[in-house]
Amino acid sequence: MNPAFSQIPQNIVEQAIAWHLQINTAEVKASERVAFEAWLNQDALHQNAYQRVESMFEPFEYVDAKAAKRSIDVVLKAERKLNTRKNLSGIALGLTLLVAVSVAFQMPMTNVMLADNKTAVGEIKTIDLPDNSRIVMNTNTAFDVAFDGKQRLIKLYKGEVFVEVSKDANRPFLVETKHGDARALGTQFVVNVESETTAVGVVESKVEACNAPSYLQLETLSGAQRACITLHPNQRVKISNQSLSSVQSVDASAMTGWLSGTAIYDNQPLPVVLADLQRYSKNQLVFSSAALQHINVSGVLSINDIPHAISILGDQFNLQVEAVNDNEIKINPQN
Amino acid sequence: MQQTPSLHQRLASDFYQAHHAWLNGWLRKKLSCVFDASDVAQDAMIKVIYHQDIATIQEPRAYLTTTATRLIIDLVRKRNLEAAYVDALRYQQEALAASPDHIREAVETLNQIVKMLEGLPEKVYRAFLMNKLEGLAYIEIAEQLGVSSSMIKQYIARAMLHCYQVVYADDVESSKISR
Numbered sequence: 001m002n003p004a005f006s007q008i009p010q011n012i013v014e015q016a017i018a019w020h021l022q023i024n025t026a027e028v029k030a031s032e033r034v035a036f037e038a039w040l041n042q043d044a045l046h047q048n049a050y051q052r053v054e055s056m057f058e059p060f061e062y063v064d065a066k067a068a069k070r071s072i073d074v075v076l077k078a079e080r081k082l083n084t085r086k087n088l089s090g091i092a093l094g095l096t097l098l099v100a101v102s103v104a105f106q107m108p109m110t111n112v113m114l115a116d117n118k119t120a121v122g123e124i125k126t127i128d129l130p131d132n133s134r135i136v137m138n139t140n141t142a143f144d145v146a147f148d149g150k151q152r153l154i155k156l157y158k159g160e161v162f163v164e165v166s167k168d169a170n171r172p173f174l175v176e177t178k179h180g181d182a183r184a185l186g187t188q189f190v191v192n193v194e195s196e197t198t199a200v201g202v203v204e205s206k207v208e209a210c211n212a213p214s215y216l217q218l219e220t221l222s223g224a225q226r227a228c229i230t231l232h233p234n235q236r237v238k239i240s241n242q243s244l245s246s247v248q249s250v251d252a253s254a255m256t257g258w259l260s261g262t263a264i265y266d267n268q269p270l271p272v273v274l275a276d277l278q279r280y281s282k283n284q285l286v287f288s289s290a291a292l293q294h295i296n297v298s299g300v301l302s303i304n305d306i307p308h309a310i311s312i313l314g315d316q317f318n319l320q321v322e323a324v325n326d327n328e329i330k331i332n333p334q335n
Numbered sequence: 336m337q338q339t340p341s342l343h344q345r346l347a348s349d350f351y352q353a354h355h356a357w358l359n360g361w362l363r364k365k366l367s368c369v370f371d372a373s374d375v376a377q378d379a380m381i382k383v384i385y386h387q388d389i390a391t392i393q394e395p396r397a398y399l400t401t402t403a404t405r406l407i408i409d410l411v412r413k414r415n416l417e418a419a420y421v422d423a424l425r426y427q428q429e430a431l432a433a434s435p436d437h438i439r440e441a442v443e444t445l446n447q448i449v450k451m452l453e454g455l456p457e458k459v460y461r462a463f464l465m466n467k468l469e470g471l472a473y474i475e476i477a478e479q480l481g482v483s484s485s486m487i488k489q490y491i492a493r494a495m496l497h498c499y500q501v502v503y504a505d506d507v508e509s510s511k512i513s514r
Contacts, residue, residue, distance in 0.1 A: 059444040071445060
């Protein structure tokens, strides 16, 4: 590159930008055009500067404008959220932070912010759909409805939904997550998006669950295949981008306890229970999985008051439960 | 300060021997399963070996981790852009028309644009995108962002100057490196 070319004084660049904006508006007067031509011909640097300004926009022509705007917006916003400090350059971002983003951010974040249906932590809400189907949203959930003539599609970005499907032989009902989809062949089922997997459980009739090999995976990781399985009542499967789990048998009432404000556990390790309760809790539950792994929990807890539920667990299993900093609850085995 | 190829080769090989395994281990710890650590390690090594005068690097490991971190940031961002873009296309039901090649190129372009706009206030870059990508008039943008349209013009000019500085600063730098 010509060295003189790369050192165009800023005031000339500013003029070039001003002209670019002037000339690219809807109504340009003939006199303005003349003035612009005169400016251009005044100096080779003017031409260079103008050329450079124009060529900045060449890449814009190769993308779908709407989709591009939406995705740039989403990514910039998400990154901005992460770094509240001003003008933080990329390098200053910590790695731990980044990895956390990419996990939390994959498909969901994009849409979580823009989703039409959302619940806050601890909130449960019922949505009636135009086809008379009904969706109950569990805590911290976000989805969009995308119905068309061929199918009834629910895009579940995060959280958990209970779906009651109204019959429509011509339009299948589908709940799609970043890990795969669940197609209703009948009426009632539950879909829960977790970080690495989506759990699909059937309450009534039948559901076909399929995983979706992610187009987001780096090429080196690909090779995953799509697989499907038909589930019957009281069955649950976990789907990931890589595979389907084996079918677990889970009581339907345990899967849907949250509909009536309860969480039902049948011989679950305490860390699993705490991770589940965390979904409903504004307080951060702090614990060491290793230290609590040996404790198994069976029983019913209220999800409307998590600190209370934790204290019940504490009494029952002789744990040391301690509230710290207003927003954390520490759970440790008693010494 | 041109080095003879053989000297550079020897330095590069020593450098690789001395740090590659370490960098790989460092990345493995940092990344868990999110990315293939060995790919990033390899890319970072290549980047440093080919673009830097190795003999002058004071703290090679700090330098390598910085380079690797940048690569990861880039990868994460591209992945996020891809997810968002594909998803937005799908939303517009044009996914079938978008080939993997188109997506790949689009992600590169989007990444360039994001790099250009980084560091600008939200209203400024949004005004810019609405105008340059969506082709909205100042008055329409003004309505959406709740500021006057003369302000919008200023926003866009400011964004353009910023973009210019980012785009052409890179040029100056890369022309220096490739010499």
